Amino acid sequence: MNIMLFGPPGAGKGTQAKKLVDFYGFPQISTGDILRANVREGTELGLAAKAYMDKGELVPDDVLIGIIKNRLKEEDCKKGFILDGYPRTVPQADALEAILDEIGRPIDVVLNLEVHDEMLVGRISGRLMCKCGASYHIISNPPKKDRICDICGGEVFQRADDNAETVDNRLDVYEKQTQPLINYYKKKGILVTLDGRRGIDVVFNNIKGILAKFA
Ligand code: ADP
Ligand code: ADP
Numbered sequence: 001m002n003i004m005l006f007g008p009p010g011a012g013k014g015t016q017a018k019k020l021v022d023f024y025g026f027p028q029i030s031t032g033d034i035l036r037a038n039v040r041e042g043t044e045l046g047l048a049a050k051a052y053m054d055k056g057e058l059v060p061d062d063v064l065i066g067i068i069k070n071r072l073k074e075e076d077c078k079k080g081f082i083l084d085g086y087p088r089t090v091p092q093a094d095a096l097e098a099i100l101d102e103i104g105r106p107i108d109v110v111l112n113l114e115v116h117d118e119m120l121v122g123r124i125s126g127r128l129m130c131k132c133g134a135s136y137h138i139i140s141n142p143p144k145k146d147r148i149c150d151i152c153g154g155e156v157f158q159r160a161d162d163n164a165e166t167v168d169n170r171l172d173v174y175e176k177q178t179q180p181l182i183n184y185y186k187k188k189g190i191l192v193t194l195d196g197r198r199g200i201d202v203v204f205n206n207i208k209g210i211l212a213k214f215a
């Protein structure tokens with residue numbers, strides 16, 4: 001099964017993707033995680049991406065398309081995959097379609113997590129994350145041990161771009177550049193919209209119910 005998690009920053013894509021990985025065993029492909037790993041390792045790509053990420057701007061399409069093309073061709077994607085944070089623009093979606101056509105593995109379903117802006121700001125400003133990609137929240141989803149990741153034992157931290165100045169811009173960028181993809185996938189008949197405001201497990205149960213139809 002090939003799944004796309006869609007929604008604004010803070011909607012819960014990464015959180016649900018991790019649960020789907022545990023449940024189905026498909027790899028999560030998070031372009032945000034891939035970019036952050038490159039920033040951490042100081043690669044050329046990371047150095048080029050960092051300035052955009054810190055401002056809450058999108059990293060240019062050609063960079064992202066290159067990343068996703070390589071990743072989707074890896075062996076582990078053959079059993080299915082979970083896209084998280086890609087595509088974010090129409091050119092990225094068009095490129096994705098061409099890549100998936102070529103490898104004969106189309107997206108089965110786009111899960112669109114709907115959450116209003118005020119709640120997104122609260123989620124993003126309280127988000128803590130781990131370098132393994134796990135994401136927590138200081139109030140709604142704290143790690144079991146103070147500041148220690150439940151999954152890998154690493155220390156959790158606040159993302160450089162999860163600050164008040166950048167958040168507004170990220171929500172604007174989402175609205176202008178990414179939201180049009182809702183219609184793009186609606187027209188293809190593969191979009192399912194869910195109420196992302198509910199608790200993590202409630203949302204996950206909804207997702208499992210939807211995916212049961214594709215298994
Ligand atoms: P969020 O959790 O806020 O949705 P991500 O972790 O997905 O954020 O992405 C963090 C940042 O990485 C984005 O603000 C953007 O700068 C960059 N980024 C991630 N994915 C993409 C993409 N598909 N296209 C362009 N930029 C991206
Ligand atoms: P995204 O990947 O869409 O940017 P995340 O999965 O990182 O979003 O979630 C953003 C923040 O909101 C994190 O702090 C996470 O722990 C928290 N969160 C995610 N889903 C929910 C939910 N259903 N209810 C409450 N908090 C949530």
Ligand code: ZN
Pocket residue numbers: 130131132133134149150151152153154
């Ligand atoms: Zn961790």
